[in-house]
Amino acid sequence: MTDPIPAGPAEKLRAAAAARPEGATAAVVLADGTVLWGRGVGAFGSRVGEVCFNTSMTGYQEILTDPSYAGQIITFTFPHVGNVGTNAEDVETTTPAARGLILRADVTEPSNWRATRHLDEWLKSYDLVGITGVDTRRLTRLIRDGGAPNGVVAHAPDGRLDLEALWRQAAEWPGLEGMDLAREVSCRQTYTWSETLWDLGSGYGTQDAPTRHVVALDFGAKRNILRCLAAAGCRVTVLPATATAEEVIAQKPDGVFLSNGPGDPAATGAYAVPTVRGLLDSGVPMFGICLGHQILSLALGGRTEKMDRGHRGANHPVKDLATGQVEITSQNHGFVVVPESLPPEAEVTHVSLFDGTNEGIKVKDRPVFSVQYHPEASPGPQDSHYLFKRFMDLIDSRGS
Template sequence: MPQTQIESPPSDETGASLSARPVSGQSASTPLSRQQPSGATAALVLADGTVFWGKGLGATGTAVGEVCFNTSMTGYQEIITDPSYAGQIITFTFPHIGNVGTNPEDIETTTPAARGVVIRMDVTEPSNWRAVQHLDAWLKSQNLVGIAGVDTRALTRRIRDLGAPQGCIAHSADGNLAIDDYKSEASAWAGLEGMDLAAEVTTRQTYSWDQTGWSIADGYGSLAHAKHHVVAVDYGAKRNILRCLASEGCRVTVVSASATAEEILSHEPDGIFLSNGPGDPAATGLYAVPTLRALLDKNLPVFGICLGHQILALALGAKTHKMHLGHRGGNHPVKDLTTGKVEITSQNHGFVVDAKSLPDGVEETHISLFDKTNEGLRVKDRPVFSVQYHPEASPGPQDSHYLFKRFVNLLDERAQKT
């Protein structure tokens, strides 16, 4: 496949990018110049009128969402296909995105829910033995709009200082870009707060999962002998989470986010897993919280991550709120308060559990060492726990894999009692 040439944004004599540079004396929130650079075929337009110019990648068209950033240096394909990014335009802070191409093994869901992709550098020819397709071609196949050549450092600093904005990403092959229309679309978008996106990304039918982890010699494996049966509630589950459960000897039945307690219990599970997912947990909780409260009364082992962690907290009587920036990246240090150990974690969330709202009988087990926000909880008198981050490590690091073993230990203890 011929190399996709993405020109860098025009620069001044010092080499500084002009695509998103405030005029002297203006704050970072001031709308920037709307003069379209020569050769620009794409733009990211924020709700306040700020414009970031670049060259289009992937599909042509427009998409509206919340603009966030991810600091991971690897795993862009897993990140783009993470259902938790529904409603969001992903800015990659690492400049070399696309350098290892794409392949069908590293996707986390069949249909990506992210709205768009923003990157800094030209997309080069893939240089990896596993590469099957160029990133540009893969984005087209997934109908995802992308833009390259953006000053992602300036955009990231803006998000850091002012919070995640609403934006419209647009790609027009002929360079005909209607900036005012895109600003209006971004301004009119409702935003993620109060939005139930789990209903959009959840499975539409119940299915079984027995695929285990990947190895360089054999690829993905298959569970031969199951020790336990786990029902996973899919709020936007990543495939590698299900693989981690299967790798620990769990036969997994995946059900929809809207499944009732009666439906879940009809599968006769040994334990319940609550998956990651997108959107506002309070909105999703309108149907998920009553179901989970009924399940908690059965005293089954329960393990939740990400959105599952937040929904569990709501079911226990705690509160959640939207964060200024959120946590998205693969380098987040978290302290396990039960062991004193620190693990480097993969994270992707824009809402958080208010630790001060945890009721009696529920204790905080993990905290972020970046901002001291809640990263985990457990119920003292029940086999129930959850974490805010992604222990499946897709992309890595793998420090948190022990949590799946912790869940299986609870399943073992229950099996011994029965």
């Protein structure tokens, strides 16, 4: 026998059922009982996760295939998603880990010379459930004011949706705090990467004359990050998230890269933090981004905490404290490093101009640094590409 639904959510569910619009084939049901009706797109069924929002105006295919979105349902604040279609090149991982998507406008026919598939067909092929016709401005305000809620996005072609069952899915989902998702999206075995950045007219290139060897620990690495490393002159060896320091060092790397990824960094830290501590002791140059930045901070003795709404979009201003320069960055994270918890040897290098949160650190006595944002810019501005050169300079200076 199931427990009765609390009065607040029960009242919202009853009101939503009575106000269901004609033609609705999909709904978003939040853990507080809020229901947003719409029209389904993509696969059929229901998916539960944390409902977040992304403010990017371009790059929806890259966003949907970013492994850092594991466990999340993405609300796009930009209304026209699907207008440029999809293709086989603009993907960041083989199997998307996002739980679903929420859109304002209906998906139109693609209008772009690179498009090979309609977004709806592409979503079905990856079993991604979506909804259109939602007031995404209202939903974004709910997230902004109350934090990212647990929710369900459901799509039934016949329009039959059991709101009570969907609410229970949302209410019973444990949430991302304490959840280790990096292990789920990481590669299962070691592999090498040589593909370089995309170029108009020729597509992706190949690095066939590398001058450095970088080992990338895959906590959910995006392909364009690996392309940036290869384009910088690296032979890239990718290891699973659970690799030990001894396994990394056995590859004889010139540098180690700590990738982005999803989930709670403290949960991932059960296996990754000891590895990074061992690598810190080895003296090998290291560069971390996003989850890699958080894991490095934990390895140094710092602490991370859950953010109410997170940073997701391609328009986040970040200040470099050393130069005073401001770069517009691409971001996707729901946890943040607490700067007051960092030891004296860790120097804060970058801060967010949106909310003052930590965006980067360096280790004073070692060739190690990290940033919270995504310098590979896929999608997003390329203001932060200089960080890959900074990493190469650290590697080269150690070898000279």
